[in-house]
Amino acid sequence: MILGLTKSIVVIDAETCSPVDLRTEGSGKYWANPRTRVLMLGYDTPTNPYPNLQEPHKEDLTSLYELAKLPPDQLMFAAYNAAFDRQALKRIGIDTPINKWLDIMLLAYSLCFSGRLDDVLTQFDVGVKKNKDGTRLINLFSKSLKPWYQYPDEWARFKQYCINDVAVERKLLNRCLLWLNQPQFQPQVKTVFEQWCTDIEINERGMPISKKLVKGALYVKQEEIKRILGIQKEITGVKNPNSRDQLLNWANHNYSHLPNLQAGTIRDAISKKEVTPAVEKVLQLRLEAGKASVKKFDALERMTVNGRLHNCYTTLGASRTGRAASRGLNVANLERPKLTPEGQKNAIALVKKGAIEALRLVYKEPVMTILGSIIRSSIEAPEGYGICSVDLKSIESVGLAWLSGCDCILDLFWEGKDTYKDFATKYYKIKYEDVTTEQRFFCKPPVLGCGYGASDNALIKYAKDNYNVDLTKPIAKSLVDTFRDYKEIPIFWNNLSNAAKNAVRNKGQNFFVYPIKEYSYSGKHTYKSWPRIIYYYDGTFLYCGLPSGRTIFYYKPEIRRHRVSPTYVVNDALMYWGKKQEEGGKWEFISTHGGMQAGNVTQATCRDIMYAGIKRIDEQYRDFVHIIGHTYDEIIALARLDEGKQAFESMKKAITTKEPWLDDRFYLACDGYYNEPAYKK
Secondary structure (H helix, E strand, O other): OEOOOEOOEEEEEEEEEOOOOHHHHHHHHHHHOOOOEEEEEEEOOOOOOOOEEEOOOOOOOHHHHHHHHOOOOOOEEEEOOHHHHHHHHHHOOOOOOHHHEEEHHHHHHHOOOOOOHHHHHHHOOOOOOOOOOHHHHHHHHHHOOOOHHHOHHHHHHHHHHHHHHHHHHHHHHHHHHHHHOOOOOHHHHHHHHHHHHHHHHHHHHOEEEOHHHHHHHHHHHHHHHHHHHHHHHHHHOOOOOOOHHHHHHHHHHHOOOOOOOOHHHHHHHHHOOOOOHHHHHHHHHHHHHOOHHHHHHHHHHHHOEOOEEOOOEEOOOOOOOOOOEEOOOOHHHOOOOOOOHHHHHHHHHHHHHOOHHHHHHHOOOOHHHHHHHOHHHHEEOOOOEEEEEEEEOOHHHHHHHHHHOOHHHHHHHHOOOOHHHHHHHHHHOOOHHHOOHHHHHHOHHHHHHOOOOOOHHHHHHHHHHHHOOOOOHHHHHHHHHHHOOOOHHHHHHHHHHHHHHHHHHOOOOOEEEOOEEEEOOOOOEEEOOOOOEEEEEOOOEEEEEOOOOOEEEEEEEEEEEEEEEOOEEEEEEEEEEEEEHHHOOEEEEEEEOHHHHHHHHHHHHHHHHHHHHHHHHHHHOOOOOEEEEEOOOEEEEEEEHHHHHHHHHHHHHHHHOOOOOOOOOOOOOEEEEEEEOEOOO
16 A cells, blocks of 8 residues: 555646636635636556546546546545645546545655745755746646637647646655655654645635625725825825835935835834934834735735635645645734724724724724734624634643653643743742733743744844844843753753754664653753654654654755854754745755754644644534634634534543643643634634
């Protein structure tokens, strides 16, 4: 059996056309449009590896129908981004179950590659590429909808392009199978395959979106931008204050140090108090007009079809952690409400009516801030239903403490205490009951931001970006030092780093990392036998085995001298090929360290706990709990109002049931709500 799933695999590639722009409007709207058509299908077969090419408008598809009838354990279809090709077959009348499909992209992502097909082919050194002429041919036939018979030579090239895609995808599939078809990896492939099937169901179910709220928000946004541009024009005198170049030129006549108009640059210039009042007002207005959260209303209007937003999740989309990547609407990254519950409710009602003047009269907050505050409420339950949500309490803090053996943090959770207040007792040297609300809030950034080895500079940025807390370098250093008094966690970083490096130096040997059982301030410590993390190097990948049984892969690791900054050099840095997030996801040779490894294993472990909860809900309660979305620590569902409480209790039970690989020390609890008209948190 291949991957423990099937005896045979047929690779399929579909070329389609539609008046809908797939990239900007999404595949949900793409396949909902009746003018979307399948132009051709390329596929290989178990008996003939050279790809077939068939055109549905003029050829009999009997052979493909016969392959589709075979059960998945006998034969599966495979494609890169298989959900798309599954819909293509459905459009021509071949309706197949989700578990009939194997996503080659999922397999590549399992090995911690990322991106589109061409990206992965390059990253994995497969030795083949997609036909470069494909973009031109797709623009001609798929986007411009030119009839095939008017361009016979180009059509012949397009057919060859489709055949080439099948061959390329087959080579990538075979390359992935060299590793993942090994017996030790088959169980995890089966698990992530099941998770992919569930995410496809969630994608197809879609999130219910309030058309009235989105329409009202877009009107309010448009009117507010007009007002903002009018004020900017009056102050600056420029012809078009919406022009980046014109506004930047004006600003630099008054503030000569502004290199660009990016949000971070503007905030930094304002915080330093080096701008004149006029420039500050104009820049603040630009920030308001360009709020990223408000722009999400445009995406919702553009991508929602029949009141639902589809295809929001890509399983294993985040390299190494394995978290799902979000498309269209990132629920995990939606702005939190800034209004009171009553204020939120009233604002939603006013925005739905497009009552912008009333918003300005009733609220002291800027209009764009109000729109950002209500973006979550765009996810609105249909009539007769309510939103149910459960989210795990402090799951990452618990996960890090459990993996490292930091019992003093775990004890806080079991005793019902607050980790931020506990940190405040250490930092301010006061009693737990004497910690003020302001002190507790000030201690949030170090508790949440220092667990993965953050430096003082990193904490300064984290605190500002996430909590609008300004830290000086000495204070940030003091906060970092205080966090590292949780001794087990820095030791965990060091042990992870040493184990990974030892594995790379000693190909074929296992190196283990255990949580600390006892710590002595003389520097000696003993270890618990469980949970454990395993590092192993096979000459191509460095494997990091998690307690859940899943493996994180690092491609082509090396230990070498690495210049981190002009003044800081690491002589034995662990490096590998991966995505450099801070440079737009560029694939290159990047470094890691114990703190980053702790982030990988902690977030990956917490992700596996979340997906186990999703699986239980989907298997045991799907008759009355309909999952519509999930984040790193939360599951969002629809339930009938008369079944809301039952759905909520069932979800709580499912998400807090421990997997066999979790021991009694792991604290698993959740909060949530049910029968709400719209999503909130």
